[in-house]
Amino acid sequence: xxxATWNINSIRARTDRAxxxxxxxGVDVLALQETKCKDEQFPRAEFEALGYEVVTSGFSQxxxxxxxxxxxxxxxxxxxxxxxTWGDPAAAEARAIGATCNGVRVWSxxxxxxxxxxxxxxxxxxxxxxxxxxxAGGWLEKDPAAQVALVGDWNIAPLDxxxxxxxxxxxxxxxxxxxxxxFTAFAAAGFTEVSREHIPAEHTYTYWDYQQLRFPKxxxxxxDLTYASPALAARVQGVTIERNERKGKQPxxxxxxxxxxxx
Numbered sequence: 109x110x111x112a113t114w115n116i117n118s119i120r121a122r123t124d125r126a127x128x129x130x131x132x133x134g135v136d137v138l139a140l141q142e143t144k145c146k147d148e149q150f151p152r153a154e155f156e157a158l159g160y161e162v163v164t165s166g167f168s169q170x171x172x173x174x175x176x177x178x179x180x181x182x183x184x185x186x187x188x189x190x191x192x193t194w195g196d197p198a199a200a201e202a203r204a205i206g207a208t209c210n211g212v213r214v215w216s217x218x219x220x221x222x223x224x225x226x227x228x229x230x231x232x233x234x235x236x237x238x239x240x241x242x243x244a245g246g247w248l249e250k251d252p253a254a255q256v257a258l259v260g261d262w263n264i265a266p267l268d269x270x271x272x273x274x275x276x277x278x279x280x281x282x283x284x285x286x287x288x289x290x291f292t293a294f295a296a297a298g299f300t301e302v303s304r305e306h307i308p309a310e311h312t313y314t315y316w317d318y319q320q321l322r323f324p325k326x327x328x329x330x331x332d333l334t335y336a337s338p339a340l341a342a343r344v345q346g347v348t349i350e351r352n353e354r355k356g357k358q359p360x361x362x363x364x365x366x367x368x369x370x371x
Contacts, residue, residue, distance in 0.1 A: 139216030143172030217260035
């Protein structure tokens with residue numbers, strides 16, 4: 109079974125790329141982030157024509173998450189228990205959707221960016237991560253054998269070598285101790301970041317900004333990551349970062365990450 113995560117950066121702009129990716133790789137479950145459309149605008153018919161079921165959470169042209177699966181979608185949950193709200197008036201954003209696909213509880217997550225360290229969005233990001241960690245830890249306490257995948261765009265570079273130049277990020281979000289502590293707290297809750305376990309190479313990235321020729325210069329970040337519960341981590345046989353998806357016509361600024369699971 110193949111499970112992938114991809115910040116698609118607008119599914120309507122990149123439907124053809126997503127479909128071609130599924131046909132090329134045979135991925136069974138694809139978690140998407142930053143779909144940037146309302147639920148009724150998602151091009152679900154095109155995915156259904158390939159034999160995939162689709163569930164979405166999208167309220168506007170911002171954020172948005174989805175899961176497409178050809179191995180079933182059950183027990184769909186939009187947002188997680190205790191998920192913080194944002195805005196005026198405060199409301200839950202389209203940043204988390206969970207579903208059970210062939211026995212694996214897949215969560216497609218688009219962690220808040222944080223913007224700037226002195227911005228209220230930074231505090232929101234830390235609270236969002238804390239509540240997710242608390243809720244996810246509760247899932248494992250309730251069922252230690254649960255197969256759970258927390259996949260998506262975490263907007264955190266856990267190590268200095270997960271960015272092209274740590275000096276460039278001095279005083280910026282994504283690399284602060286508080287963000288990294290919030291990220292590693294999931295390991296303390298019992299989860300394993302399996303992409304690191306299977307691809308430990310330094311300066312291996314999943315995101316390159318469109319500006320300043322950062323992709324040709326390999327000025328990237330590793331921020332698309334997967335935390336797996338113990339039962340699921342034991343099934344992971346390999347991980348691939350599909351770097352070539354950053355090439356060609358109208359690519360997303362992120363690339364897919366694929367988990368290969370044993371039967």
